Amino acid sequence: MKYLSEYRDPKLARALVAEIKSTATRRWVLMEVCGGQTHTIVKQGLDELLGDVVEMVHGPGCPVCVTPLEQIDKALALAARPDVIFTSFGDMLRVPGSDCDLLQIRARGGNVRIVYSPLDALELARKTPDKQVVFFAVGFETTAPANAMAVWRAYELGVKNFSVLVSHVTVPPAMTALLDAPDNRVQAFLAAGHVCTIMGWTEYEPIAAKYKVPIIVTGFEPLDILEGMLLAVRQLEEGRHEVENQYVRSVRRDGNQPAQDLVSRVFELVDRNWRGIGPIPRSGLGVRPEFAEFDAERRFAVDGIHTEEPTICRAGDVLRGVLKPFDCPAFGTMCTPERPLGAPMVSSEGACAAYYNYGRFRSAV
Amino acid sequence: MTIACPIPAVATERIQLGHGSGGKMSAALLRDRFLPYFKNDILAQLGDAAVVDVGGQSLAISTDTFVVQPLEFPGGNIGSLAVHGTVNDLAMMGARPRWLSAGFVLEEGLSLDVLDRIVRAMAEASRAAGVLLVTGDTKVVERGKADGIFINTTGVGVRAPDFAPGPGRARAGDAVIVSGPIGCHGIAIMSAREGLAFEAEIVSDSAALTPLVERLRDRVGDAVHTLRDPTRGGLASALNEIAAAAGIGVVLAEETLPIPGPVAAACEMLGFDPLYVANEGVLVAFVAESQADAAVEALRGHPLGRNAARIGRAVTAHPGMVILQTAIGGNRVVDMLPGDQLPRIC
Numbered sequence: 129m130k131y132l133s134e135y136r137d138p139k140l141a142r143a144l145v146a147e148i149k150s151t152a153t154r155r156w157v158l159m160e161v162c163g164g165q166t167h168t169i170v171k172q173g174l175d176e177l178l179g180d181v182v183e184m185v186h187g188p189g190c191p192v193c194v195t196p197l198e199q200i201d202k203a204l205a206l207a208a209r210p211d212v213i214f215t216s217f218g219d220m221l222r223v224p225g226s227d228c229d230l231l232q233i234r235a236r237g238g239n240v241r242i243v244y245s246p247l248d249a250l251e252l253a254r255k256t257p258d259k260q261v262v263f264f265a266v267g268f269e270t271t272a273p274a275n276a277m278a279v280w281r282a283y284e285l286g287v288k289n290f291s292v293l294v295s296h297v298t299v300p301p302a303m304t305a306l307l308d309a310p311d312n313r314v315q316a317f318l319a320a321g322h323v324c325t326i327m328g329w330t331e332y333e334p335i336a337a338k339y340k341v342p343i344i345v346t347g348f349e350p351l352d353i354l355e356g357m358l359l360a361v362r363q364l365e366e367g368r369h370e371v372e373n374q375y376v377r378s379v380r381r382d383g384n385q386p387a388q389d390l391v392s393r394v395f396e397l398v399d400r401n402w403r404g405i406g407p408i409p410r411s412g413l414g415v416r417p418e419f420a421e422f423d424a425e426r427r428f429a430v431d432g433i434h435t436e437e438p439t440i441c442r443a444g445d446v447l448r449g450v451l452k453p454f455d456c457p458a459f460g461t462m463c464t465p466e467r468p469l470g471a472p473m474v475s476s477e478g479a480c481a482a483y484y485n486y487g488r489f490r491s492a493v
Numbered sequence: 494m495t496i497a498c499p500i501p502a503v504a505t506e507r508i509q510l511g512h513g514s515g516g517k518m519s520a521a522l523l524r525d526r527f528l529p530y531f532k533n534d535i536l537a538q539l540g541d542a543a544v545v546d547v548g549g550q551s552l553a554i555s556t557d558t559f560v561v562q563p564l565e566f567p568g569g570n571i572g573s574l575a576v577h578g579t580v581n582d583l584a585m586m587g588a589r590p591r592w593l594s595a596g597f598v599l600e601e602g603l604s605l606d607v608l609d610r611i612v613r614a615m616a617e618a619s620r621a622a623g624v625l626l627v628t629g630d631t632k633v634v635e636r637g638k639a640d641g642i643f644i645n646t647t648g649v650g651v652r653a654p655d656f657a658p659g660p661g662r663a664r665a666g667d668a669v670i671v672s673g674p675i676g677c678h679g680i681a682i683m684s685a686r687e688g689l690a691f692e693a694e695i696v697s698d699s700a701a702l703t704p705l706v707e708r709l710r711d712r713v714g715d716a717v718h719t720l721r722d723p724t725r726g727g728l729a730s731a732l733n734e735i736a737a738a739a740g741i742g743v744v745l746a747e748e749t750l751p752i753p754g755p756v757a758a759a760c761e762m763l764g765f766d767p768l769y770v771a772n773e774g775v776l777v778a779f780v781a782e783s784q785a786d787a788a789v790e791a792l793r794g795h796p797l798g799r800n801a802a803r804i805g806r807a808v809t810a811h812p813g814m815v816i817l818q819t820a821i822g823g824n825r826v827v828d829m830l831p832g833d834q835l836p837r838i839c
Contacts, residue, residue, distance in 0.1 A: 132761065138748070138820040145821070173823015218764070218836035231832070235507040242836060244763075350821055466517060466831050485826035 135349030144354035145177055152181035152361050157313045159306075159449060160356075161299060162268075162320035163190025163475070164348045170482040172350050182357055185313070185449030186472075186479040188302050188405060189320050191267040191295075192219050193447065193471040193478055196401035197437055199266075199295040200225040202430040206262050206293060207238040209428070213256065215249040216264040218242045223474050226435050246278035246292070253282070253290035262424045265292040270322040272296050272413055273387035276394035279415065279422045291424040294414055297400055299323050300331045301411035307339045311450045316360040318346040318353065321375035326391075328383030332371045340369040347375040394419055403471050404443030443470030446479050453483040460484060511832020515726025515771075518832045539738070540660055541582040541721065544652065551652035553588035555579055558645040564607060566685040568677075568697030569773075571644055572611035576618035577699050577773055578724065579648040584706040585720040585776065587658045588650030590622060595629040595646050600639040611642065622701035624648065656710045656717070658778075660738035663719040667807040668785030669743060670778045672705050672798040673698065675728050676756040679770035684759065691762075693755040700774035705798050709778065712791035716784035721777050726829070729768040731777055732815045733829045736807075739779075743815040745805035745827065764836040768817075768827060779807060 160166055166186045169175050175184045188194050204225045207214035214230070221230040221240065234240040239259075243249050246263045253261035265275040275292060282290045299320060306312055319332060324345045332343045342363035346356030356374045363369060373379055391413070400412025415423035425431040437443075440458045445451035453459050453472070463469035465481050472478035511518040528536070535543050542555035559575045569577075580590040595615070599608070619626050681697040683689070702722060709717050719739070723731035736743050752760075752767045760767045774797065780788040785803060792798030815827040 136820070138822075141821040171825055172819045172821050173825050174821070177821065177823050221835055222832070231509050231511060232507070235509040244836065465828075485828055 132349065135347070135351045137351065141350050141354055144351065144358055148178060148354065148358050148361055149181050151358065151365060153365060155181055155183060156361055156364050157183045157185060157315045157449070158318060158357060158360055159185040159187040159314040159316075160318040160346070160353070161187040161189040161303070162323065162348070163193065164322070165318060165320065165346065165353055166190065166479070166482070168348055168350055168353055174350065174353060178357065182361065186447075186482070187317075187449075188306070188402065188447045189268060189299065189323075190472075190475065190478060191271070191297070192223055192475045193443070194297060194402045194404065195220070195223065195266050195295045195471070196403045197226060197435045198401065198433055199293070201227075201433050201435050202425065203230065203264050203293055204228065204233055205430050205433060206424060206428055207233045207240050208236070209260075211260050212428075213239045213241060213252065213259045213261045214264070215241050215243045215252065215261060217244075217266070219475055220264055220266060223471060224468055246275045247281070250278045250282055250287065250290050253287055254285070257289060260289050260291070260427075262428075263290075263292045265294045265296060268297055268299055268320065268323050269326045269391070270320070272391045272395065273326060273384075276390045279394045279419055280390065282422055283419060291422050291427050292415065293424040294395070295400075296395065296413035297402065298397075298411055298413065300335060301408050302402065302405070303332075303335055305405065305408050305411075306448055307335070307341065309448060309450075311448075313449055314341070316342040316364055317344070318356045318360065319343050319371075321345055321347040321352070321378060324373075324375065324379045324383065326384050326387050328381050329371050329373065329379065330381060336369050336371050342369050343371045345371065345373045345375050345379050347378065403437065404441070404447050406444065438469050441470035443472050443480070446470075446472055453480040456480070509832065513725075514830065514833040515724070515730050516830040516832055519726075520829075538659070538661075541585040542588065542648075542650070544586055551654070551657075553583045553586040553650045553652055554647070555582035555586075556645065556647040557582060558643065560640065560643050561682060562640055563682075563685050564611065564641050566697055567681050567694055569699040570611050570614050571642060572613070572615035573618040574699050574773060575644040575646045576615050576622060576624070577701050579646040580622045580624060581702045581722045581773075581776075583648050583650035584701075584703045585658070585722055586650075586652065587656045587706070587710070587717075587720070588652045590624045590648050590650040590703060592649045593619060593624050593626045593646055595626055595644060597629070597631045598639050598643040599631060599633045600641050601633060601636040603641050608642070618701065622703055653710065655715060657715070658717050658720045660719055660721065660735050663735050663739040663741055663779035663807055665741050665807050665809040666782050667718055667741075667779040668782050668788075668803050669732070669745070669805040669807065670780055670785065670788055670792070670801060670803050671728070671751060672702070672776045672778070672792050672801045673774065674751040674753045674756070674800055675723070675772055675775055676752060676760065676767035676770040678773040679727070680756050680759045682771075683763070689759070689763075691755055691759050695753075695755050695759065698772055698774035700797055702774065702776050702797070704795050705776060705792055708791040708795055708798070709788060713780060713784040713788045716781040717778055717788065718781065719779040723772050723775060723777055725771045727767070727769040727771055728777060729766075729815065729827045730829050732827070733813075735779065736815055737813045739807070740812045742808040742811035742813070743805055744808055745815065745817045747817055748820045749802055749804045751800050751802050751804075765834055769830055769834045782806075
């Protein structure tokens, strides 16, 4: 595959691994922010290759993992309504709510469909005027522009049967919350390349300066991640703490201005609960009052749903990197990939699911 | 301390699509809802086909039901698929497919032109695979009660006495061989269903595997310990099932996996892993190491197997588990999925 295989070259990857090993004089704790990066790390076994010099903590950048239980429960309530077609990205369908998941709602008769774009959901709304089409707008700054675009187009076209259930979150407040925690162990970040493609990296400069942490804007292919690790380890070894851009083929310092404009036209900063971490002030995006008619929470009055996380699940400590998944009392017994208690066990690259599989392998050999 | 678990088990009160995925939910459905009622030694083998003895002759019997949408897709239609699927299940037990039955559930309103094309494709596929369709049945249901057409086929085949591959016979040291590129069928269906257009059209690999099995039988015979066609659930699920049945571990080498460029690109875009995508014209073989090269050569001598390749080996370590050695040198567990593969957000 042109433009992909170049970034997966095994020889170059092995050379980078060797260089990271020879650069590090001790073991450093790095956090990759984005779930897509976690996916590559786990899929390629990068953490195992570098385990003696780098400890990778899988960060909170997986929308599947951090979408709070109460938003999932609202999604389930909406999807169960006979007048609603509920649309979502695929991997949200298995995320457990308080009672069940979206796949089970579908089995009970709910109309739940996987779409690849919020604009497909909008198109579905225009084709089925007798139904209310709701799109589950989750994710970070990366997915926000397309979701804002869907709302904006629905507004322009006067579509009356389309709305979004929003659970958007933003990266910088989560990084700050992690760094403010007294038990924080993370010494450098691989920032999410796609988030920065939209937002640029100016927001990260004050964080790197204030907390004295290197922040490397990093891509998603094996060579991207290894190079990001190398840049982070170099900075740590040299005592520097700067924002550095590994993902130069995609990211500019100021990001994508039209996309940012669209997002701030439709969305505003709101307080947001993070699954496993708790409330973080001004860490989420919500629909602006001018577009209230496209906000599913207001249209269907589900904003009264409030739920508690299961107390036994320590997903928050895992996401913050202070607890290894196998030190959680529920790990592998009450909580497995088939029967997840917390979101990091749901998707295969979730920190807990990754350790579950990896641990089974280590104990078997 | 009482722990309130808010999450229900995977075994829920209703059938979900994931129960048809070929993953862990399918296995649980079979184990918990069917097998307890039908205990017998033949069924307990859980091979691709049942093996029975009739007057000293070993027969294989298999049944399969086909519900694909769209009914016609690049590389075949539900009719050719219904023949290939059952014929291949028989072939995987080392049997020569001989006879087929077919049951049709037809939905009110189905175009007779479409039906003609489907039946013609069945006839051609049967002829090519050397099986006779010897009995059948049709039922018609009201519009909305079926998805155009559902087809069930049951096949009977005859096993040679000295050739008896089975899932439990794979052993540590065996070479793991696939007969061709993986992922084509599932991606072809998905592209046709969703109206996705990729740079190159991806064509289903649907085909009868009998010629490949015959070549293996003729060239390396009983050195073939296990055969499997990795249909729904893909190569990953098939290998997990074999690892569990034989009590062995499987180690795959990533760079040897034959994944066609267009399939890899489509999976990349859609957020899928080709290891879990369905195939309908590929077999995976566990062959004694001493005969492995001969087996690959035998497969390559036929157009269907010209891209046959060794992709890994069976080991004594980590029994029941499939490990992929990545090109970079890392390891990852290739587990069975709980249900359907879901496209990823990021």
